Amino acid sequence: MTTSPAFGILISIIAYAIGLRIKEKTNNVLANPLLIAVIIIIAFLKAFGIPYEHYKIGGDGIHYFLGPLTVALGLMLFRQRAVIKAHMVSLVVGITAGVLTSFFTIIALSKWLKLDAEMVKSLVPKSITTPMALSLVEINGGNAVITIAMVIVTGIFGALLAPLFVKWFPEFNAIAIGTGIGTSAHGVGTSKAIELGETEGALSSAAIGLAGLITILLVPPLYQLFY
Amino acid sequence: MKIINQFGVILAFWLAGEAIGGLLNPIIKIPGAIMGMVLLAIALSMGLLKEASIKDASDLLLNNISFFFVPASIGVLALTGITLPVIAKIILITLISTITTMWVTMWVTTKLMKRFEKGGRTE
Structure with missing residues (x-):
């Protein structure tokens, strides 16, 4: 049965x-x-x-269904076009800074803690949305199951941290907060960003797709160079 | 039938993405599904494709996104050889990396907005 x-x-x-x-x-x-x-x-x-x-x-x-699901993220990106257009420079540069931070902190800490290459490759996509994280594992290598697990853990950490960041750093505006949450903690973090406010939610949603794309484009060549 | 047709459109974009991704492979590695996503966003922005022709199928997928990851996550059962210290290490790395990534993104975005978007505050 x-x-x-x-x-x-x-x-x-x-x-x-x-x-x-x-x-x-x-x-x-x-x-x-x-x-x-x-x-x-x-x-x-x-x-x-x-x-x-x-x-x-x-x-x-x-x-x-993960294939069509990934393609359907294009509609999610399209729906955020107004926000993306309005804050193009800040979004792209801010997200790229975040993507590089995620990559280099993982590489540095992994070297310090002596993790093997397979583990490092599995960790690198942790901040991006699961379908895109799996696409990155597909081209860069790693263990897909560990990647999915760490993507979830990252999302939970991000959702817990987001309200604390708002409290600790009052100098950050709503747009920066939304961008930071979506870039560091994908959809799970975004669910918290939506609770924080409309601007935070919209920017966080836009950042998910952009951070995923920038990560997929930057990480494989960076990995070749630095690991 | 409507939703099946919509799935057909999405699959066509996926296939086109695989084809273009294959052509670009010697220059840059882009997975077919990701290329399909980019093509879909471009087609929608240029008005070549209407949101209505993929909306229901896409929302069915997007609104239940984590459900589709259940089988891939159960693969953890087939995993062996990961020890507790390694698990502790990867969780520590994930925590530190998430904190710094969030802070740096927010800090850089705030600085840039002060510089480039003086007139257009949208808080």
Whole structure:
């Protein structure tokens, strides 16, 4: 029964629905629906001794939607065109500064803590949205599962930090705050930016797509040069 | 049928992205789906494609974005050989890197706006 594609798809839908429900009830950034779904499914498979390969039969059916999902991000970028046009220079330069900071802090800290190359490659896409992070792993190498895990962890850190940054650094304006959140903590951070204000939310959304693109263009050549 | 047609349009952009990404491969590596995303944004901006012809299928994907990552994340089950100290290290790196990235982006953007957008405050 568990070798039917229906099994993997159904358990994913149920586990994710539970994750969403918990998130809505608690309204806590730590209650990430994806994280909850993953914990539920792994616990279920372990508890009933169902092999990962059986889950994967149905899981692959969902996984194939990541291609069209990435393409659909183009619509998200298009919807932010007014904000992007209005703050072109600040956005592009600010985001590029953030992308470079993310890259070089990871390289420096990884060298200091003696992480192996596979791990470094998996960490480098951590600040960009998952579909784009996976695209970067596709061309630059790394372990996709670690990348996804660290993208989620980054998003949660970013969402927790964002309100503190607003309090600690009153000199930063709403546009800079939104840009910083979207660049450092993708969609999970953006959900917090939307709560902070309309400008913060719009800029954070625009920054997700731009930061992803700039990261994918800059990181592979930089990696060749510096690691 | 409408939503299937919309998926067809999205897949066509993906395929076009793969083709162009393949051609550019000797110069710069851009994944096909990312190239498809850029082509889609360009086609929409130039008015070659109307938002309505991809809206429902795109929103179905975009509004449930993290659901589609469930199977890829379960792959963690197939992972072996990552020790606790390594996990602690990568989480520490992620935390420090996220703090500095957020601060630098905000600082640079604030400085630039003071310089270039004096007239156009939009707080």
